[in-house]
Amino acid sequence: MIELELKYELNNIPKAVKKYEIIKTKEQKDIYYDTPNYDLIRKGNFLRIRDEKRLEFKLFAGDTTHLFCNETDFELDELASNSKNINDILSSIDLKAVNNLNCFEQICNINNLKVIAPIKKNRTSYKYSDNSTISIDKVDDLGFFMENEIMIDCESLSDSEAIRIKNQFISDLEKSQILLGNEKQVNIGYVELYLLKYNLEAYNLGLYKV
Secondary structure, rough: OEEEEEEEOOOOHHHHHHOOOOEEEEEEEEEEEEEEOOOHHHHHEEEEEEOOOOEEEEOOOOOOOOOOOEEEEEHHOHHHHHHHHHHHHHHHOOOOEEEEEEHHHHHHHHHHOOEEEEEEEEEEEEEOEEEEEEEEEEEEOOEEEEEEEEEOOOOOHHHHHHHHHHHHHHHHHHHOOOOOOOOOEEEHHHHHHHHHOHHHHHHHHOOOOO
């Protein structure tokens, strides 16, 4: 599955968003991990724990603009039954696989992973279409943002196709008055925004920049 994401920093929450169905309102806590040498973010890969419940991978898919990535997630209480898939992913991003995997701490210990960014936000998500959502986020220490996401059921995506989908999505959002023209587009994720503010060394080593 490919996730295509557009992020904007907001001055005001667009009124038009309220006409869409709310599908989720919750506080989310994402804890991002990396090696001491920041081997993951150097290559545009991200490993995080969401809400102390899920292990999530957001992996580089050939896009250097941070527009889309490959995303896979696993419930923390089901790591053992998904150990082969998880170990395949770990190996693909040059991390060590874990024999008899049954808890996340094993992954951290064998790969010497450490927390690089705790991202806490209050999120309200709206159903924009069958495969896209609009989320309004109040992110601790960073501000208000809007994330617009499309999930694309494919294994890979060319740059030209991603740009075509992005431009069509932006056009639709403008027609729906979700985008009003006074937003600031942000081309990096919350983790990069956090590192830019709190860990400039790690930010400078990362693949994605402002």
